[in-house]
Amino acid sequence: MSGGEWIGLRVDPIGCRAHGLCQELLPELVTLDEWGYPMVAGRPVPPELVGEARRAAAACPTLALRLVRAGPPVR
Amino acid sequence: MNEPTPELGTPMPDLAAQLPGPVSAAPPRPTVTPPEYRLVPPPSVPLPPLADHPSVPLPGDPVPHSAPPRSSPGVPGPRRPTMSGGLPAVTAPPRVDGRRPAPPTRPRDPRPLPPQVGGPLPALRRVGGLRPVPAAPGRPGSVTGPAPAPTPQAAPVAPGSESRLLAGRHQARPGGLAAHLHTHGPLPRAELSGRQGARRLIELVELAGLRGRGGAGFPTARKLAAVTNAGNIRRTPVVVANGCEGDPTSGKDALLLHLAPHLVLDGLALAAHAVGADEAMLCVHRGDPLVEHLERAVAERTDDPAAVHVVTAPTRYVSSESSALVNYLTRGDARPTSAARAAEQGVQGRPTLVDNVETLAHLALIARHGPDWFRARGTADSPGTTLVTVGGSVVGPGVFEVDMGMPIGRVLGLAGGTSTPTQALLLGGLGGSWLPMPSAVDVELSHEGCAAGGTGLGVASLVAMPAAACGLRATALMLRYLAAESAGQCGPCMFGLPALAEDLDAAATGTMDRELSARLRNRLEIIPGRGACRHPDGAVRLVSSALDTFRRDLTNHLYGRPCDAVDASIPPVLRELSASDDGGWR
Ligand code: SF4
Numbered sequence: 096m097s098g099g100e101w102i103g104l105r106v107d108p109i110g111c112r113a114h115g116l117c118q119e120l121l122p123e124l125v126t127l128d129e130w131g132y133p134m135v136a137g138r139p140v141p142p143e144l145v146g147e148a149r150r151a152a153a154a155c156p157t158l159a160l161r162l163v164r165a166g167p168p169v170r
Numbered sequence: 171m172n173e174p175t176p177e178l179g180t181p182m183p184d185l186a187a188q189l190p191g192p193v194s195a196a197p198p199r200p201t202v203t204p205p206e207y208r209l210v211p212p213p214s215v216p217l218p219p220l221a222d223h224p225s226v227p228l229p230g231d232p233v234p235h236s237a238p239p240r241s242s243p244g245v246p247g248p249r250r251p252t253m254s255g256g257l258p259a260v261t262a263p264p265r266v267d268g269r270r271p272a273p274p275t276r277p278r279d280p281r282p283l284p285p286q287v288g289g290p291l292p293a294l295r296r297v298g299g300l301r302p303v304p305a306a307p308g309r310p311g312s313v314t315g316p317a318p319a320p321t322p323q324a325a326p327v328a329p330g331s332e333s334r335l336l337a338g339r340h341q342a343r344p345g346g347l348a349a350h351l352h353t354h355g356p357l358p359r360a361e362l363s364g365r366q367g368a369r370r371l372i373e374l375v376e377l378a379g380l381r382g383r384g385g386a387g388f389p390t391a392r393k394l395a396a397v398t399n400a401g402n403i404r405r406t407p408v409v410v411a412n413g414c415e416g417d418p419t420s421g422k423d424a425l426l427l428h429l430a431p432h433l434v435l436d437g438l439a440l441a442a443h444a445v446g447a448d449e450a451m452l453c454v455h456r457g458d459p460l461v462e463h464l465e466r467a468v469a470e471r472t473d474d475p476a477a478v479h480v481v482t483a484p485t486r487y488v489s490s491e492s493s494a495l496v497n498y499l500t501r502g503d504a505r506p507t508s509a510a511r512a513a514e515q516g517v518q519g520r521p522t523l524v525d526n527v528e529t530l531a532h533l534a535l536i537a538r539h540g541p542d543w544f545r546a547r548g549t550a551d552s553p554g555t556t557l558v559t560v561g562g563s564v565v566g567p568g569v570f571e572v573d574m575g576m577p578i579g580r581v582l583g584l585a586g587g588t589s590t591p592t593q594a595l596l597l598g599g600l601g602g603s604w605l606p607m608p609s610a611v612d613v614e615l616s617h618e619g620c621a622a623g624g625t626g627l628g629v630a631s632l633v634a635m636p637a638a639a640c641g642l643r644a645t646a647l648m649l650r651y652l653a654a655e656s657a658g659q660c661g662p663c664m665f666g667l668p669a670l671a672e673d674l675d676a677a678a679t680g681t682m683d684r685e686l687s688a689r690l691r692n693r694l695e696i697i698p699g700r701g702a703c704r705h706p707d708g709a710v711r712l713v714s715s716a717l718d719t720f721r722r723d724l725t726n727h728l729y730g731r732p733c734d735a736v737d738a739s740i741p742p743v744l745r746e747l748s749a750s751d752d753g754g755w756r
């Protein structure tokens with residue numbers, strides 16, 4: 096998962112409880128909507144932010160924020 | 171607000187224990203008065219008062235709302251998926267239209283006007299022309315059978331417009347196996363037997379280009395292949411026939427299941443064979459009067475390789491979504507999930523094919539007549555025919571079988587044209603789009619035709635919206651319903667849809683603040699794609715199309731000009747929506 100691989104962020108909408116922690120830890124890539132739910136940029140996570148993104152995902156109380164290999168939409 | 175997500179360890183409902191026993195041991199069924207049929211003469215003959223005897227589940231009909239307000243989650247004990255065998259005998263009088271009794275009268279527009287759709291229409295046969303009517307009181311059990319059918323030459327049928335799925339509607343008892351075999355002939359079981367035959371079947375579907383008739387239009391052969399490939403000796407695939415018609419504007423699945431249950435069951439058996447499934451489920455909504463009819467049909471069949479169960483699911487808008495059905499059949503919870511695709515991990519973790527009942531019926535015909543026959547109708551990208559429900563301000567609402575690609579104007583013509591000046595059409599159900607009249611009549615009813623018209627086919631239904639009604643107000647009512655039907659699991663859906671509904675209410679009542687327009691546009695941008703299912707996306711599509719289609723109304727309201735439209739002119743199917751109360755999601 097380094098170098099050439101694309102990494103994207105995904106929120107599991109059912110798991111997310113709008114704690115907003117991810118936005119505090121990763122303001123570069125996560126914004127909150129008016130109800131406090133995260134909106135993640137639909138583009139690859141820049142390499143220098145992958146570490147931060149990983150930390151944010153690990154910090155999410157419900158593990159709703161995930162790093163996924165970017166590509167065609169999962170569903 | 172947020173209900174706890176179901177724990178994965180929740181024991182699965184023991185489906186097998188609740189199954190009906192072997193066919194021979196089935197309890198005697200109460201005899202049901204067969205519906206009486208009347209043939210509606212071809213359009214050249216003056217039509218009888220159509221509105222008094224709606225052909226099928228009529229989207230335009232007033233629905234009696236006796237449902238109590240939505241209950242709190244305190245449902246006593248978890249309800250498991252109800253296998254039909256365990257249901258108490260239904261004592262309600264038989265319903266002939268497959269959904270609800272025909273109301274005595276329908277309010278009609280006081281100013282009946284000639285059809286608005288482009289003058290005289292080509293003489294086409296009404297596919298929904300044969301309509302079940304309630305047996306006259308005092309003559310219980312009377313069966314008059316079909317009225318003498320006009321000779322084929324007598325009916326002004328446009329070439330190639332014979333109905334396929336509804337071909338058996340002239341039978342005295344259209345739901346029976348004998349009538350079915352008489353109409354369609356036997357399945358070519360021998361030619362399609364074995365693994366070789368299963369592969370051949372998928373090939374035929376691929377060549378036919380069949381696309382799902384549930385709304386998304388996904389190529390059926392690709393789904394069949396995906397489930398086949400995911401199956402193995404330890405994970406036998408399952409097939410689910412989706413007959414839970416969630417959208418109130420659509421009645422085609424109910425009609426199909428009423429008139430041709432064996433065509434659907436043929437398709438279900440073939441699909442099960444194709445993917446190597448040993449179990450198949452036919453899902454309809456709980457309390458659907460069709461349940462008994464379907465059980466009888468299942469009990470009549472003896473040659474199917476996979477065991478077929480009729481399963482009833484909660485009557486909720488989003489519970490007909492594929493992942494919701496899979497969730498229900500696995501954990502007894504009819505809410506959508508963000509789990510893996512059903513084809514890989516579906517019911518009880520097994521590879522699962524979920525197909526709309528109409529898709530399966532087409533499959534049964536493709537197996538009989540081949541891909542070339544199938545492609546003789548429809549377009550290259552959307553081959554075949556499709557069932558479409560037409561309601562709202564049309565002369566003769568009903569379900570019609572039409573060639574894919576037929577211009578919407580002609581579809582309206584089949585329903586007798588519009589009955590009052592019509593400002594817009596709702597295409598694709600509550601999660602569909604408004605199309606302004608008169609340009610809507612040129613949009614073709616196919617996936618590519620709708621895409622070219624800036625929309626999607628979605629649920630194949632049309633609702634004509636009278637010019638006398640306020641489109642924004644109608645959309646606001648629809649949004650209230652969609653918001654109430656959210657499964658309440660995903661923030662953008664659970665909060666976004668009520669917010670949209672509020673904005674629309676404000677717009678419709680002229681009580682909006684200056685920022686409304688910008689706020690609404692922003693919400694429409696951020697909500698889509700952020701739910702576990704497509705429910706919020708549909709709501710956004712509806713609102714966006716309303717803002718375009720009813721722009722003039724919006725501007726009027728913005729400038730504080732009062733709206734003289736009355737709610738009574740909104741078609742009942744859109745006006746009388748009320749969130750279902752089905753004891754939650756279990
Ligand atoms: S930290 Fe997790 S739960 Fe909180 S807003 Fe972000 S994704 Fe949602």
Ligand code: SF4
Nearest residue numbers: 657659660663701703
């Ligand atoms: S998007 Fe809405 S309806 Fe779909 S699962 Fe989420 S909350 Fe339920």
